[in-house]
Amino acid sequence: MAGRGDCGDGAGARQHVFLLPEYLKDASKKMKSGLMFVKLVNPCLGEGALYLFNMCPQQLFEIKVFKEKHHSWFINQSVQSGGLLHLATPMDPLFLLLYYLQKADKEGKFQPLDQVVVDDVFPDCILLLKLPELEKLLQHVTEEKVNPEIDKKKYYKYSKEKTLKWLEKKVNQTMAALKTNHINVGARVQSSAFFSSHQVSSDKEEDYICYAHGLISDYIPKELSDDLAKHLKLPEPSASMPNPPTKKVKLSDEPVEAKEDYTKFNTKDLKTEKKNSKMTAAQKALAKVDKSGMKSGSTKTEKEQVTADPHKAWLLLMSLKTLPEGSGFFFCVLENHQMPKDVHIC
Amino acid sequence: MESSDEEDVVKYRVHLRPITLRNAAPATLHFLPCEIPVNRPAPVERFFTPAIRQGPRGLEVSFRGRSLRGEEVEVPPSLVGYVMRMEEKGEVSGKQDFPEGSEDEEEQELLEPPEALERDFDRFMGASASFSRFTVWGLETIPGPDAKVRAALTWPSLAAAIHAPVQED
Structure with missing residues (x-):
């Protein structure tokens, strides 16, 4: 019972707010086996992260936690501290x-x-074999x-060669999804842009691929992420920028710092950042880079694969704001479940 | 405490009782822009809910002397919101013990455990309530389209693209 005292008494029972795919509810009708939370490796960090495993049909779900400082929940006739929101989404x-x-x-x-x-540390990894x-x-x-x-x-x-090709496809389909969100936000973005429309579109292409690369990098070791950047011919930060952005560090080595940056970013600095982010040193540098080797992200196949919800117009705004930093917005707001003190599902 | 929790996940798998996903009653959730460092019953319906007014620009309420502005946010399509609770340790060995009358039905389900996946010392979670929308409150101002929680709600659609199988060559 040690270490769970605050969870143990009825009055203080913790409640966890989750979003789950709706089909899990329907699947439960025929399910003889079940759903379970397991700790497996976070493939980017090598640390433990929480996942949800559906046993029938077998499927892996990643759990990300939305945290916002100074928030709480009222849930019916109760109060729940922390204001966490857990999102379980299917994971490749x-x-x-x-x-x-x-x-x-x-x-x-x-x-x-x-x-x-x-894996001695995460023995449940054998579930993956099923x-x-x-x-x-x-x-x-x-x-x-x-x-x-x-x-x-x-x-x-x-096979590194095959892996890079696979990851490139992942980047492309992620980029396509980011763009789908863009379609609905175009007017808003352009109204606040400093660029001519031509510049906006050419710069965005690179922004998107960098952003998508950042999103995929959250699922692969840093070394592979660097290789993927080379494979995609992304600009090398240290070579082309006067002030090298700390993107790589944030992505893989210091995710916590990224979160804190974001918090800072979205409080009082929000308004100025929104404007300034349109033309940062990083973006200027990006614009100078030879683009001939850049992959276009808008092929037919990608469009067909897009599953993103087109109604989230502000997503692009958020992306654009954080793009010069390189580390995507979601790294900051959502993090793989690392079991913070105040969560007791673990 | 944190490290002991982590050990627990390795030692004890945490099972989510599938049947609770179907039976969870709808709940009313408010996402509040303040820290309330307790987890306990609160007379929300007596003091908070009746004070909510529909203002010209969204919902308004006064909480602890501060003015809050709010709006309803929908859970993205094809997702369902759940409030989950970890069962007490006494309930964990539920295959033998029957904790509460209301959970008899779940226990029935448990009588057919999935092979060796459930072990006597595992822990169990269940959904106590479900929701398809909640109210997001901002301090003095309406949270609006830039609310961070709204951004979080788009993650599932982006994650779907990231994790979708790639096209074969």
Whole structure:
């Protein structure tokens, strides 16, 4: 009971505010197995994070927590401190598998998946092996071998080349989703822009790809994120900017700092930042970079894949504000569940 | 305390009782722009709710002598809001013990545990209420479209794009 005293008495029982996909409710009708919260690795940080696992059909959900300082909930006839909002969203398990494949690659040989996905710290990682269509997923990031004479088991080896191609597709489809939000916000953004419309559109392309790269980087180790930046021919901050932004550091090494930056950013500085962010040193530098190698993010396939809700007009505003900093807005507002003191689901 | 919580997750998986997602009664939620450092019952309906007025620019209420302005925010489509509670440790061994009458139904479900996934020492959570909208309150001003919580609500649609399977070559 130690350490749970405040949770134990009825009057002080904590309530956790969650948003879950609606279909989990319907699935529960036929479900004999269940849903469970498990701690697995955060593939970017290598630390533990909380995930939700649906056992039937097997699916992995990431849990992000929205925190806003100085907020609380009234829930019916009760008060809940902290003002946290937990969001569970489906997660591509390949990000987690990739983490283990990369780790296992140090041995430099083909291995069966159940020898790759092992973790003393997060033993529940074996749940990942139960997920459907793993073989199909693994094609994107591995070379595989089968030895039919011995067994039908497949042996996998991490492929950096394939992984970068896969991640590029991820960046592109993320970019497309960001743009879908843009469509509905165009008028508002342009009304406050300092650029001519031509400049706005050409700069945005880079902003989007950097932002999407930042979002994807939240799911991969830093080294791979750097490789992906090179692969995408993103400008190298240190080479092209007088004041190198701390983006990379914030993304992978000091996520907490990013959160605090954001808080600062959105209190009294909000109005000035909104204007200034249109033309920061980073963006000026971006504009000078050779764009010939830049991938265009608006291909047909990406448009088809977009699933973003088109009604969130202000998302782009938020993105634009934070883009010069590189570290996306969501890193700041949402973080992988690291089990803060005041949360007791863990 | 934090570290002991983390240990717990490794030691004890936390199961979410699926049936509670269907049975959760609708709840009224207010997202308040102030710290209230307690978790306990509060007479919200007696003092807070009756004071809410529909002003010319949204909802208005006075709370602790401060003027709050509010607006309703919808939970994004295809998502449902839930209020979850961790069951007491006494309830955890619920396969044998029946904690409260109201939860008998859940216990029935538990009589068919999913293989070895549930272990005697695991912990359990259930949804005690559901919601499809809540009221966001700002201090003196309406939270408006730039409210951070609104931004958080767009995360699921962006996450869907990030985690969608990629197109095959």
